[in-house]
Amino acid sequence: MSNNITTNAAPSGAADFRDVATAHTPFRTWRLLLWLVIAIVVVDFGWIVANNENFGWPVVAQYFFDPTVIQGLYVSLGLTVVGMILGVIVGLVIAIMRMSSDRLASGFASLFIWFFRGTPLLVQLIFWYNMSTLFPNLSIAIPFGPTLASWDTNSVITPMTAAIVGLALNEAAYMAEIIRGGLISVDRGQAETAEAFGMTKARALWRIIIPQAMRSIVPPTGNQLISMIKATSLVSVIAMADLLYSVQSIYNRTFEIIPMLLVAVLWYLLITSILNIGQNYIEAYYGRSDRRNAGAPKPVAVTEEASH
Amino acid sequence: MTAFVQPDGINTKPLVQARNVHKAYEHLEVLKGIDLDVMSGEVVVILGPSGSGKSTFLRCINHLEAIQKGFIEVDGDQIGYRVKNDRLEKLSANGIAKQRRKIGMVFQQFNLYPHMTVLQNIIEAPVGVHGHNRKEAIETAKGLLQRVGLLEKADNYPRQLSGGQQQRVAIARALAIKPKLMLFDEPTSALDPELVGEVLATMKDLAKQGLTMIVVTHEIGFAREAADRVVFMDGGVIVEQGKPEEVIGNPQHPRTQAFLSRFL
Numbered sequence: 001m002s003n004n005i006t007t008n009a010a011p012s013g014a015a016d017f018r019d020v021a022t023a024h025t026p027f028r029t030w031r032l033l034l035w036l037v038i039a040i041v042v043v044d045f046g047w048i049v050a051n052n053e054n055f056g057w058p059v060v061a062q063y064f065f066d067p068t069v070i071q072g073l074y075v076s077l078g079l080t081v082v083g084m085i086l087g088v089i090v091g092l093v094i095a096i097m098r099m100s101s102d103r104l105a106s107g108f109a110s111l112f113i114w115f116f117r118g119t120p121l122l123v124q125l126i127f128w129y130n131m132s133t134l135f136p137n138l139s140i141a142i143p144f145g146p147t148l149a150s151w152d153t154n155s156v157i158t159p160m161t162a163a164i165v166g167l168a169l170n171e172a173a174y175m176a177e178i179i180r181g182g183l184i185s186v187d188r189g190q191a192e193t194a195e196a197f198g199m200t201k202a203r204a205l206w207r208i209i210i211p212q213a214m215r216s217i218v219p220p221t222g223n224q225l226i227s228m229i230k231a232t233s234l235v236s237v238i239a240m241a242d243l244l245y246s247v248q249s250i251y252n253r254t255f256e257i258i259p260m261l262l263v264a265v266l267w268y269l270l271i272t273s274i275l276n277i278g279q280n281y282i283e284a285y286y287g288r289s290d291r292r293n294a295g296a297p298k299p300v301a302v303t304e305e306a307s308h
Numbered sequence: 309m310t311a312f313v314q315p316d317g318i319n320t321k322p323l324v325q326a327r328n329v330h331k332a333y334e335h336l337e338v339l340k341g342i343d344l345d346v347m348s349g350e351v352v353v354i355l356g357p358s359g360s361g362k363s364t365f366l367r368c369i370n371h372l373e374a375i376q377k378g379f380i381e382v383d384g385d386q387i388g389y390r391v392k393n394d395r396l397e398k399l400s401a402n403g404i405a406k407q408r409r410k411i412g413m414v415f416q417q418f419n420l421y422p423h424m425t426v427l428q429n430i431i432e433a434p435v436g437v438h439g440h441n442r443k444e445a446i447e448t449a450k451g452l453l454q455r456v457g458l459l460e461k462a463d464n465y466p467r468q469l470s471g472g473q474q475q476r477v478a479i480a481r482a483l484a485i486k487p488k489l490m491l492f493d494e495p496t497s498a499l500d501p502e503l504v505g506e507v508l509a510t511m512k513d514l515a516k517q518g519l520t521m522i523v524v525t526h527e528i529g530f531a532r533e534a535a536d537r538v539v540f541m542d543g544g545v546i547v548e549q550g551k552p553e554e555v556i557g558n559p560q561h562p563r564t565q566a567f568l569s570r571f572l
């Protein structure tokens with residue numbers, strides 16, 4: 001009893017148990033219980049899905065690496081990559097036009113964004129695909145003057161070009177707004193400093209503004225890329241043999257609809273998971289100047305480590 | 309270290325010539341006829357109350373802001389314009405960028421490029437704008453960092469430095485382009501009091517080396533010690549100018565007296 005009182009009163013004794021290094025976490029019963037419930041539900045659901053014959057897992061396994069499916073996968077990935085790259089390039093141009101003080105440029109950019117964001121992608125794809133009904137011939141000509149070259153529209157707009165143009169322009173409209181948001185987020189003083197140092201506008205944009213804007217551009221672009229992969233499934237309506245189209249072509253023969261759709265779903269999930277991981281590394285790269293731990297002034301080493 | 313004394317010290321054409329400079333934002337007249345000559349190697353300190361147009365005037369000198377009347381010439385160039393067929397023609401943005409390359413500027417908020425290391429910040433303009441050899445630019449940058457006492461911070465990012473260190477890096481960055489003229493806009497106003505000294509010391513060092521400087525500041529002590537001439541601005545005009553001991557020690561104009569009395 002008396003011992004207890006002395007411990008409380010003596011500052012040296014008090015310091016012992018007040019040192020946070022000695023702190024422990026009490027056992028949290030409710031949390032454990034919640035964990036258990038969730039785990040049981042998840043495992044049970046997995047069990048049901050795995051043992052339900054209607055899912056046709058053996059069929060899924062059989063067709064997972066089927067050449068038709070892999071071919072479709074390549075088409076989907078190819079369309080995503082090409083559409084995204086073109087979308088980012090056109091989007092950057094549109095974003096810069098939108099921010100320019102030139103009325104004509106910013107007006108055109110607004111119109112572009114308004115139209116391509118305001119109409120369904122599916123409709124845009126069908127329009128591009130059926131271009132020949134609107135314009136039977138495509139020609140290069142001097143306005144109100146002579147024609148220099150002319151092509152039959154159907155020979156230029158294949159399902160492939162219709163798909164690429166449709167996806168890229170639609171993507172560009174969204175990317176333009178994402179990029180513009182990123183550029184605006186950079187402190188105005190940066191552009192002014194670059195200007196004061198005699199940089200041209202293009203160089204200031206490329207070296208100073210865009211690298212800083214990347215921090216706010218990358219996360220939504222990751223989103224866009226993932227929705228782009230899924231958006232490529234829309235091109236199956238214009239007879240482009242993408243992943244979805246190829247599993248459809250198989251189940252039209254075998255009538256194993258659910259298993260074949262599962263093949264597509266698993267592939268889409270796999271790709272988006274890989275992209276998520278990639279996005280994390282890119283974000284870490286553009287956030288590197290944020291680390292305050294001055295002890296490690298070797299940013300390159302950090303990113304190299306991260307890529308292992 | 310090489311000094312900044314200009315070779316043409318004798319045939320005394322001013323390095324900076326401002327004549328009847330007028331500037332307005334919409335209907336707000338900010339500069340109402342400024343005349344100022346700055347000689348090569350001269351250190352001019354501009355004092356004046358808040359809103360008197362000091363920053364605006366400084367930004368007009370390198371054409372970050374366009375003026376509406378009068379002219380400003382730096383080292384023979386009328387920044388933002390050229391004479392063609394006896395007429396004055398507005399230059400394109402890229403043409404103006406070229407003219408600005410001999411003017412260094414240091415900002416109140418430092419404005420270092422946060423995504424680049426200290427060394428990258430310093431060599432960006434010499435390599436990318438002036439086309440200097442990269443290796444030599446790095447050597448020069450290291451020399452400048454040594455001079456502002458921050459050589460060991462070369463590979464750090466700006467956020468890892470204190471405000472005073474950042475401003476010294478910003479000064480080194482501006483010096484790296486070997487400017488004929490340096491503009492300072494309140495370089496110590498964003499700093500904690502205990503960090504002001506290190507930045508002012510760096511600037512005094514530059515002043516001694518004969519660099520031409522125009523400094524907007526509220527540091528009366530710096531003006532007294534380092535300035536060749538003090539210019540007092542109020543309400544968009546130059547009210548009084550002269551040697552620091554005259555303007556600060558014995559101000560003639562009532563507005564100068566009122567302003568300076570606050571610092572006693």
Ligand SMILES: Nc1ncnc2c1ncn2[C@@H]1O[C@H](COP(=O)(O)OP(=O)(O)OP(=O)(O)O)[C@@H](O)[C@H]1O
Binds near residue numbers: 361365
């Ligand atoms: N971009 C702008 N648009 C409109 N008004 C402006 C702009 N920049 C400055 N002004 C106005 O011009 C006047 C002069 O501003 P300036 O920044 O040159 O003052 P200053 O003497 O530098 O003051 P301080 O000591 O507070 O920095 C102020 O009234 C300010 O509100």
Ligand SMILES: [Mg+2]
Binds near residue numbers: 364
């Ligand atoms: Mg100011």
